[in-house]
Protein backbone atom coordinates (compact mmCIF):
# COMPACT_ATOMS: atom_id res chain seq x y z
CA UNK A 1 0.00 0.00 0.00
CA UNK A 2 1.21 3.54 -0.70
CA UNK A 3 2.26 4.86 2.73
CA UNK A 4 0.92 8.33 1.89
CA UNK A 5 -2.61 6.93 1.68
CA UNK A 6 -2.70 4.95 4.92
CA UNK A 7 -5.11 7.28 6.71
CA UNK A 8 -7.47 7.62 3.75
CA UNK A 9 -7.39 3.85 3.20
CA UNK A 10 -8.11 3.32 6.89
CA UNK A 11 -11.20 5.49 6.54
CA UNK A 12 -12.40 3.62 3.44
CA UNK A 13 -11.78 0.16 4.86
CA UNK A 14 -13.50 1.19 8.10
CA UNK A 15 -16.69 1.62 6.07
CA UNK A 16 -16.55 -1.88 4.58
CA UNK A 17 -18.38 -4.42 6.70
CA UNK A 18 -17.32 -7.83 5.46
CA UNK A 19 -19.78 -10.58 6.39
CA UNK A 20 -18.42 -13.56 4.46
CA UNK A 21 -16.82 -15.93 7.01
CA UNK A 22 -14.39 -17.51 4.55
CA UNK A 23 -13.19 -14.13 3.30
CA UNK A 24 -12.67 -12.97 6.90
CA UNK A 25 -10.81 -16.18 7.71
CA UNK A 26 -8.57 -15.76 4.64
CA UNK A 27 -7.80 -12.13 5.51
CA UNK A 28 -6.72 -13.25 8.99
CA UNK A 29 -4.65 -16.13 7.60
CA UNK A 30 -2.94 -13.85 5.06
CA UNK A 31 -2.08 -11.27 7.74
CA UNK A 32 -0.70 -13.91 10.12
CA UNK A 33 1.29 -15.76 7.47
CA UNK A 34 2.55 -12.81 5.41
CA UNK A 35 0.65 -13.81 2.29
CA UNK A 36 0.37 -10.72 0.07
CA UNK A 37 -3.29 -10.39 -0.92
CA UNK A 38 -5.05 -7.36 -2.40
CA UNK A 39 -5.84 -4.67 0.13
CA UNK A 40 -9.47 -4.30 1.16
CA UNK A 41 -10.21 -1.17 -0.86
CA UNK A 42 -8.59 -2.70 -3.97
CA UNK A 43 -10.62 -5.88 -3.41
CA UNK A 44 -13.79 -3.76 -3.40
CA UNK A 45 -12.77 -1.99 -6.59
CA UNK A 46 -11.89 -5.29 -8.27
CA UNK A 47 -15.36 -6.71 -7.54
CA UNK A 48 -16.91 -3.44 -8.71
CA UNK A 49 -15.04 -3.62 -12.05
CA UNK A 50 -15.98 -7.27 -12.64
CA UNK A 51 -19.59 -6.35 -11.90
CA UNK A 52 -19.85 -3.23 -14.05
CA UNK A 53 -18.24 -5.08 -16.94
CA UNK A 54 -20.37 -8.17 -16.34
CA UNK A 55 -17.16 -10.12 -16.96
CA UNK A 56 -17.70 -13.74 -17.88
CA UNK A 57 -14.21 -14.98 -18.62
CA UNK A 58 -11.53 -13.82 -16.20
CA UNK A 59 -7.81 -14.51 -16.15
CA UNK A 60 -5.81 -13.94 -12.97
CA UNK A 61 -2.01 -13.94 -12.91
CA UNK A 62 -0.95 -14.68 -9.31
CA UNK A 63 -3.49 -16.73 -7.31
CA UNK A 64 -1.73 -16.89 -3.92
CA UNK A 65 -4.32 -18.52 -1.60
CA UNK A 66 -7.27 -17.62 -3.83
CA UNK A 67 -8.52 -14.50 -2.02
CA UNK A 68 -8.98 -12.17 -4.99
CA UNK A 69 -9.83 -15.21 -7.12
CA UNK A 70 -12.82 -16.04 -4.92
CA UNK A 71 -14.05 -12.44 -5.06
CA UNK A 72 -13.85 -12.35 -8.86
CA UNK A 73 -15.20 -15.87 -9.43
CA UNK A 74 -18.19 -15.11 -7.20
CA UNK A 75 -18.87 -11.82 -8.94
CA UNK A 76 -18.72 -13.41 -12.41
CA UNK A 77 -20.71 -16.48 -11.34
CA UNK A 78 -23.84 -14.30 -11.46
CA UNK A 79 -23.32 -13.83 -15.20
CA UNK A 80 -22.46 -17.50 -15.82
CA UNK A 81 -18.78 -16.56 -15.84
CA UNK A 82 -15.60 -18.38 -14.91
CA UNK A 83 -12.08 -17.73 -13.64
CA UNK A 84 -8.73 -19.09 -14.81
CA UNK A 85 -5.98 -18.39 -12.30
CA UNK A 86 -2.25 -19.15 -12.38
CA UNK A 87 0.09 -19.69 -9.40
CA UNK A 88 3.75 -20.71 -9.45
CA UNK A 89 4.04 -21.78 -5.81
CA UNK A 90 2.75 -25.31 -5.17
CA UNK A 91 1.91 -24.79 -1.50
CA UNK A 92 -0.13 -21.66 -2.24
CA UNK A 93 -1.76 -23.34 -5.22
CA UNK A 94 -2.94 -26.22 -2.98
CA UNK A 95 -4.22 -23.76 -0.36
CA UNK A 96 -6.11 -21.93 -3.08
CA UNK A 97 -7.70 -25.17 -4.30
CA UNK A 98 -8.93 -25.84 -0.75
CA UNK A 99 -10.32 -22.32 -0.47
CA UNK A 100 -12.10 -22.49 -3.84
CA UNK A 101 -13.68 -25.73 -2.61
CA UNK A 102 -14.70 -24.16 0.72
CA UNK A 103 -16.27 -21.29 -1.23
CA UNK A 104 -18.34 -23.83 -3.16
CA UNK A 105 -17.06 -22.54 -6.50
CA UNK A 106 -17.24 -24.77 -9.55
CA UNK A 107 -16.28 -22.11 -12.09
CA UNK A 108 -12.53 -21.95 -11.36
CA UNK A 109 -9.71 -23.40 -13.42
CA UNK A 110 -6.62 -23.17 -11.18
CA UNK A 111 -3.30 -23.74 -12.95
CA UNK A 112 -0.02 -24.55 -11.20
CA UNK A 113 2.89 -23.10 -13.17
CA UNK A 114 4.88 -20.08 -14.27
CA UNK A 115 2.58 -17.51 -15.87
CA UNK A 116 5.41 -16.63 -18.29
CA UNK A 117 4.78 -20.05 -19.84
CA UNK A 118 1.17 -20.80 -18.88
CA UNK A 119 -0.56 -17.74 -20.39
CA UNK A 120 0.94 -18.61 -23.79
CA UNK A 121 -0.63 -22.08 -23.60
CA UNK A 122 -4.16 -20.72 -23.14
CA UNK A 123 -6.34 -20.84 -26.17
CA UNK A 124 -9.37 -18.71 -25.31
CA UNK A 125 -10.50 -15.11 -25.12
CA UNK A 126 -10.87 -13.27 -21.81
CA UNK A 127 -12.88 -10.14 -21.04
CA UNK A 128 -11.08 -9.31 -17.78
CA UNK A 129 -7.44 -9.87 -16.77
CA UNK A 130 -6.05 -9.27 -13.30
CA UNK A 131 -2.25 -9.05 -13.10
CA UNK A 132 -0.93 -9.52 -9.57
CA UNK A 133 2.31 -11.56 -9.62
CA UNK A 134 6.07 -10.89 -9.91
CA UNK A 135 6.45 -7.20 -10.76
CA UNK A 136 9.64 -7.72 -12.78
CA UNK A 137 7.53 -9.62 -15.34
CA UNK A 138 4.53 -7.29 -15.58
CA UNK A 139 5.24 -6.19 -19.16
CA UNK A 140 5.55 -9.80 -20.26
CA UNK A 141 2.33 -10.84 -18.46
CA UNK A 142 0.63 -7.83 -20.01
CA UNK A 143 1.81 -8.59 -23.58
CA UNK A 144 0.79 -12.24 -23.34
CA UNK A 145 -2.62 -11.60 -21.82
CA UNK A 146 -3.39 -8.61 -24.08
CA UNK A 147 -3.26 -11.04 -27.03
CA UNK A 148 -6.05 -13.05 -25.36
CA UNK A 149 -8.14 -10.02 -24.41
CA UNK A 150 -11.45 -9.42 -26.19
CA UNK A 151 -12.23 -6.01 -27.67
CA UNK A 152 -13.60 -3.82 -24.85
CA UNK A 153 -11.96 -6.15 -22.31
CA UNK A 154 -10.18 -4.79 -19.23
CA UNK A 155 -6.70 -5.42 -17.83
CA UNK A 156 -6.43 -4.52 -14.14
CA UNK A 157 -2.82 -4.29 -12.91
CA UNK A 158 -2.21 -4.20 -9.16
CA UNK A 159 0.85 -2.87 -7.26
CA UNK A 160 2.06 -0.99 -10.32
CA UNK A 161 3.47 1.88 -8.21
CA UNK A 162 5.37 -0.56 -5.97
CA UNK A 163 5.08 0.98 -2.49
CA UNK A 164 5.72 4.42 -3.97
CA UNK A 165 9.31 3.46 -4.91
CA UNK A 166 8.69 4.78 -8.42
CA UNK A 167 8.76 8.37 -7.16
CA UNK A 168 10.69 8.25 -3.89
CA UNK A 169 13.87 6.78 -2.49
CA UNK A 170 13.99 2.98 -2.61
CA UNK A 171 16.30 0.19 -1.41
CA UNK A 172 19.04 -0.44 -4.01
CA UNK A 173 18.05 -4.08 -4.47
CA UNK A 174 14.81 -2.94 -6.16
CA UNK A 175 16.59 -0.87 -8.82
CA UNK A 176 15.73 -3.16 -11.75
CA UNK A 177 12.07 -3.67 -10.77
CA UNK A 178 11.59 0.07 -10.23
CA UNK A 179 13.13 0.85 -13.64
CA UNK A 180 11.05 -1.81 -15.38
CA UNK A 181 7.77 -0.66 -13.81
CA UNK A 182 8.49 2.99 -14.58
CA UNK A 183 9.30 2.13 -18.22
CA UNK A 184 6.18 -0.03 -18.38
CA UNK A 185 3.94 2.84 -17.21
CA UNK A 186 5.54 5.26 -19.70
CA UNK A 187 5.01 2.71 -22.47
CA UNK A 188 1.36 2.11 -21.48
CA UNK A 189 0.61 5.84 -21.78
CA UNK A 190 2.47 6.15 -25.10
CA UNK A 191 0.94 3.05 -26.60
CA UNK A 192 -2.65 3.31 -25.33
CA UNK A 193 -3.23 6.98 -24.55
CA UNK A 194 -6.72 7.52 -23.17
CA UNK A 195 -7.37 3.79 -23.01
CA UNK A 196 -4.99 3.56 -20.06
CA UNK A 197 -5.34 5.15 -16.63
CA UNK A 198 -3.00 5.09 -13.63
CA UNK A 199 -4.80 5.28 -10.30
CA UNK A 200 -2.74 6.21 -7.24
CA UNK A 201 -4.61 4.18 -4.67
CA UNK A 202 -3.95 0.87 -2.96
CA UNK A 203 -0.40 0.20 -4.16
CA UNK A 204 -1.10 1.86 -7.49
CA UNK A 205 -3.49 0.42 -10.07
CA UNK A 206 -3.19 0.46 -13.85
CA UNK A 207 -6.38 0.00 -15.85
CA UNK A 208 -6.54 -0.61 -19.57
CA UNK A 209 -9.48 -1.01 -21.89
CA UNK A 210 -8.87 -2.68 -25.23
Ligand SMILES: C[S@@+](CC[C@H](N)C(=O)[O-])C[C@H]1O[C@@H](n2cnc3c(N)ncnc32)[C@H](O)[C@@H]1O
Pocket residue numbers: 036037038061062063064065066067068069086087088089092113114115116132133134137
Ligand atom coordinates in the same frame (compact mmCIF):
# COMPACT_ATOMS: atom_id res chain seq x y z
C1 LIG B 1 0.47 -10.66 -4.60
S1 LIG B 1 0.31 -12.39 -4.64
C2 LIG B 1 -1.26 -12.65 -5.37
C3 LIG B 1 -2.38 -12.26 -4.47
C4 LIG B 1 -3.75 -12.64 -4.97
N1 LIG B 1 -4.01 -12.13 -6.30
C5 LIG B 1 -4.79 -12.08 -4.02
O1 LIG B 1 -4.94 -10.85 -3.99
O2 LIG B 1 -5.42 -12.86 -3.31
C6 LIG B 1 1.37 -12.81 -5.96
C7 LIG B 1 1.40 -14.31 -6.25
O3 LIG B 1 1.98 -14.49 -7.54
C8 LIG B 1 2.75 -15.67 -7.53
N2 LIG B 1 3.70 -15.57 -8.63
C9 LIG B 1 4.87 -14.88 -8.68
N3 LIG B 1 5.44 -15.03 -9.88
C10 LIG B 1 4.63 -15.84 -10.61
C11 LIG B 1 4.68 -16.36 -11.92
N4 LIG B 1 5.71 -16.08 -12.73
N5 LIG B 1 3.67 -17.14 -12.34
C12 LIG B 1 2.62 -17.41 -11.53
N6 LIG B 1 2.52 -16.96 -10.27
C13 LIG B 1 3.49 -16.17 -9.81
C14 LIG B 1 3.39 -15.67 -6.13
O4 LIG B 1 3.79 -16.97 -5.76
C15 LIG B 1 2.27 -15.10 -5.28
O5 LIG B 1 1.51 -16.11 -4.66
